[in-house]
Amino acid sequence: MDFQLYQERCRATARYPDAGANPIYPTLGLCGEAGEVADKVKKVLRDRQGSFSPEVIADLQLELGDVLWYVAQLATELGLELEQIAQTNLDKLASRAARNVIGGSGDRR
Numbered sequence: 001m002d003f004q005l006y007q008e009r010c011r012a013t014a015r016y017p018d019a020g021a022n023p024i025y026p027t028l029g030l031c032g033e034a035g036e037v038a039d040k041v042k043k044v045l046r047d048r049q050g051s052f053s054p055e056v057i058a059d060l061q062l063e064l065g066d067v068l069w070y071v072a073q074l075a076t077e078l079g080l081e082l083e084q085i086a087q088t089n090l091d092k093l094a095s096r097a098a099r100n101v102i103g104g105s106g107d108r109r
Contacts, residue, residue, distance in 0.1 A: 025073075026070045
C-alpha cells in the first residue's frame, strides 16, 4: 500500500467534529496515541527488563497504526499529502547527513 492510498482510505473513517475543517482534533488524537505507544514501551522497560515479546510488538503495531491514522488525518486537514511529507523528511535527513549535522537540534539546521 502506498501513502496516497492509505490517506484516502483512512479518510473515509474520519468521524470527528467538523472533519475537513478541524486540525485540532487529530492533533490531540496524535498526542494521545503517541503517549499510548510511549506507555507500552515504558512498561516493557519496567516489567519485562526491556524484552519485547511478540504480544507486545503486536500491541505496538496496533498503536502505531493509530498514530499513523491521526498523522494522515492531520495532513489531510492541512491539505498535505503523506507521500510528500515522507519525501520531504527523507530529503531533509539526507541533507543533514551530507552536511554532517544529523545530530543536534533545530528544525532547519
